[in-house]
């Protein structure tokens with residue numbers, strides 16, 4: 450997949466609301482800074498970041514159908530909040546619709562909301578960029594931004610911890626991949 454930034458943005462734009470498109474640009478800019486800082490592949494980072502929310506506004510029923518029918522998708526997802534679905538499903542939709550077949554890029558798109566065990570450098574950069582892009586203003590984000598200036602794993606760990614604490618405080622379920630990512634990073 451050898452598309453320019455402009456081509457990728459042009460491709461995703463019709464699939465996103467304006468605010469989500471602007472978020473996407475901020476995630477891409479943030480992710481490139483992080484990739485540069487921590488030594489991830491900048492081009493792959495840019496592709497994954499621009500495409501990460503591709504399926505965000507697809508109908509819930511369409512996402513559900515994908516999970517039910519594509520054997521590569523964990524059926525577990527159906528028991529958790531549908532907000533988690535657009536990453537894993539989007540990564541596979543992009544394969545079908547634009548021939549995205551880079552597994553490292555697909556992985557970063559798939560786990561950008563939940564995290565997962567054994568996250569690659571690229572996975573972490575996209576996950577963190579989605580969490581700290583300048584438009585985010587939830588509680589605790591500033592501490593994650595500070596950590597992201599020097600320590601990628603520590604920043605991801607705090608983002609995961611904040612996410613789990615938020616979900617628990619709302620009496621919501623925590624997707625196991627998030628807990629697995631947390632457990633692995635907390636053990637250093």
Ligand SMILES: [Fe+2]
Pocket residue numbers: 501502505535536561562
């Ligand atoms: Fe997302």
Ligand SMILES: [Fe+2]
Pocket residue numbers: 472476501502579
């Ligand atoms: Fe996002």
